[in-house]
Amino acid sequence: GENVEQHPSTLSVQEGDSAVIKCTYSDSASNYFPWYKQELGKGPQLIIDIRSNVGEKKDQRIAVTLNKTAKHFSLHITETQPEDSAVYFCAASDSWGKLQFGAGTQVVVTP
Amino acid sequence: EAQVTQNPRYLITVTGKKLTVTCSQNMNHEYMSWYRQDPGLGLRQIYYSMNVEVTDKGDVPEGYKVSRKEKRNFPLILESPSPNQTSLYFCASSLSGGAGTGELFFGEGSRLTVL
Numbered sequence: 001g002e003n004v005e006q007h008p009s010t011l012s013v014q015e016g017d018s019a020v021i022k023c024t025y026s027d028s029a030s031n032y033f034p035w036y037k038q039e040l041g042k043g044p045q046l047i048i049d050i051r052s053n054v055g056e057k058k059d060q061r062i063a064v065t066l067n068k069t070a071k072h073f074s075l076h077i078t079e080t081q082p083e084d085s086a087v088y089f090c091a092a093s094d095s096w097g098k099l100q101f102g103a104g105t106q107v108v109v110t111p
Numbered sequence: 112e113a114q115v116t117q118n119p120r121y122l123i124t125v126t127g128k129k130l131t132v133t134c135s136q137n138m139n140h141e142y143m144s145w146y147r148q149d150p151g152l153g154l155r156q157i158y159y160s161m162n163v164e165v166t167d168k169g170d171v172p173e174g175y176k177v178s179r180k181e182k183r184n185f186p187l188i189l190e191s192p193s194p195n196q197t198s199l200y201f202c203a204s205s206l207s208g209g210a211g212t213g214e215l216f217f218g219e220g221s222r223l224t225v226l
Binding site (some may be wrong): 004006009025035036041042043044045046049098099101102103104 | 115146151152153154155156184201203214215218219
């Protein structure tokens with residue numbers, strides 16, 4: 001089955017700087033890669049996703065890139081703000097349509 | 112308001128005392144699933160249901176049961192809880208097709224402690 005590795009496990013950034021979270025996956029047939037944000041005391045919420053037929057997708061300050069050859073994808077947050085502090089999960093959908101999550105990254109944005 | 116509702120949000124229980132965590136969604140979603148979240152392990156799928164009366168095991172089903180008698184409800188049952196089931200549990204739903212085909216909507220979580 002699919003195996004998703006996520007790095008780093010914690011990330012501290014200064015407000016206004018950029019944050020990058022990286023994930024690798026094992027199943028070359030995976031074709032859907034969502035990112036979820038979990039705020040304290042809440043359930044995860046989808047913030048952006050990408051399918052395997054595109055290499056990059058942007059939504060305001062958030063972007064995701066996908067390298068199918070290397071089997072890795074990344075989340076980029078620019079101009080970070082305190083409200084970006086949260087746990088972020090990457091995920092990959094394997095050839096059976098089953099979603100496998102990474103272990104999560106705790107992002108802390110310091111003023 | 113479209114939402115996934117879980118109850119209870121917090122529960123402390125003792126080993127062996129059967130408990131049920133309820134989950135209900137009001138979005139007419141076909142697919143529902145239960146996850147547990149543990150530090151350093153991310154979200155691991157316990158059971159899922161593609162539709163009414165159809166359920167299947169996820170990655171960590173041992174010690175859990177589920178049922179899907181109605182489209183909106185998907186309770187998680189711990190027949191004889193043990194301390195290793197102490198965790199944060201999330202119910203999630205999506206429109207159709209399974210978790211890998213579209214957005215998952217999560218409940219706010221149920222923190223379970225088994226003493």
